[in-house]
Amino acid sequence: MLTRSAVVAFAVSCLFLQPAIAEDASAGWQIPDDPAVALREPDRFAWSLFRALTWPVDLNAREADPALPYGADGPVVFQAWALADAVYLDGGQKPPAWADMESQTVLELDGTDGPRQLALLRDVPPTPPGTEGHQVDEVRMNRAAFDYIREHGLYSVDGQQRVYYEGRNLAFPPDAIEIKAVWRPIADADRARYHWSEFRDTASGEMLLYGLTALHVMSKVLPRWHWATFEHVDNPFRHGIHDEGWLNRSRDSLACPTDNLSCNLAPSGIGLEGTRWKNYRLRGSQIDFTDDFGNPVILANSELETGFQTTASCMSCHVRSTIGPNINAAASFEFGPDNAAHPLSAPVASRLPVFAVGPDGRITSFHGTPDPAEFVVKGTEGPYPATYSMLDYVWSLSRAKPEP
Incomplete structure (x- = not known):
């Protein structure tokens, strides 16, 4: 894990290499x-990244189409990236190469990587926000992230376990990017205000109109990634079991004056005017665990962190993406007619938990500087403790499945 001084040194070296950073040319x-x-102006970098990822896409090349104007109808760049469920396959199978993967821009509402508000479509009791099992969202990755996972065998639990037992360190390439997206049903009259897409309900075959309401972006441009989260301007005014408004103030130094960073405006002069994207807001960006006073940096998306917004921190959560030793259920030495079989079974990989879970199932997120003691594998405390291996902040790796 990089120290604060290492990040500062990295920033200084970058400054000598870059003659000017005031404007993105x-x-x-x-x-x-x-x-x-990304270091000096993280909010400016966040909006530049947002604009690039929401540019109309050439589906054949799976890259931005410069010939199309920003804000044109149709899928955008991040929608042509690989879905998490196409990377972490059943049986820990190796996914096909990037060029052989089909671009899935029309998602199936089957409970996998479709919109997390699936419960709003059918009479299904929703999992209360802020409890385990509530987090379901669309996760995608670009080619750099996909290729790294595929080439290093991280698409299966077994491949990740080899990282631990071989003592390897993971470091995704600087151009790796992952996103999380949230979509909600919208009316046809709202098409002009939302980036929209159609999703197929596998139960009925019906095509349903959805609007993008949240987009979370992590970019490996920095050693500990650059983090940014965006929401639609309507989100604070929604009402329902999945809604609680914005419990934290937004922070946007590009769109807002220095004395009012939560002005709730879109920045001018970067091409959002006249497009549906002017209705999206940067809730904040993050490049460190704490601020200059040592206070934990809290950054939450009301759609993605419903129920624990006030304790959410992108970096403090994702640094816990780890892999540890195999664990098994407690041994049983009972024999007899009712316990005749003692079959072999695959061991389960251990990981640090994503949340702190209360007795009633309510969850809170970890925030602030990580505690080194929490990375020690339980039962190995002492002069030479075993520690979990970090998976370079990438929590999508926890979706991997074991090999047969």
Whole structure:
């Protein structure tokens, strides 16, 4: 794990290499890759990344189409990336190469990587927000992240376990990006205000209109990633079991004056005007565990962290993406007619928990600087304790399945 001094040194070296960072001179469809901008102006970098990932896409190339104007109808860049359920296959199978994967822009509402509000469509009791099992969202990754997972065998639990037992360190490439997206049903009259897509209900075959309401982006442009989260301007005014408004103030130094960073406006001059994307807001960006005063940085998306917004921190949560030793159920030495079989079974990989879970099932997120003691494998405490292996902040890896 990098120390704060290491990050500062990294930033200083970048500054000597970059003559100016005040303005992003790249075309709007180009994904930004300047670590100096990400460090010095994380909100500006966040909006540049947002604009690039929401540019109309050439589905054949699975990249931005510069010939199309920003805000045009149709799928955008992140929608052509690999879905998590197409990467972490049953049986821990190796996914096909990027060029052989079909671009899935029309999702099936079958409870996998479809919109997390599936319970709003059918008479299914929803899992209360803020409890385990509530988090279901669309997760996608770009080619750099996909290729790294595929080439290093991280698509299966067994491959991740080899990282632990071989003592390897993981480091995704600087151009790796993952996103989480949340969609909700919208009326046809709302098409002009939302980026929309159609989803197929596998139960009825009906095509349903959904609007994008939240987009969370993590970019490996920095060693500990750059984090940014966006929401639709309507989100604070929704009412229902999955809604609680914005419990934390937004922070956007690009759109807002320095004395009012929660102005709840979209930035001007970056091409959002006249498009549906002007209705989206940056809730904040994150590049460190704490602020200059040592206070934990809290960053939450009301759609993705419903029920635990006030304790959410992207970095403090994702740093817990780990793999540990195999664990088995407690041994049984009972024999007899009722316990004749003692079959072999695959051991289960251990990981640090995502949440702190209360007795009633309510969850809170970890925030602030990580506690090194929590990374020690229980039962190995002492002069030479075993520690969990970090998976470079990538929680999608926990979706991997064991090999047969």
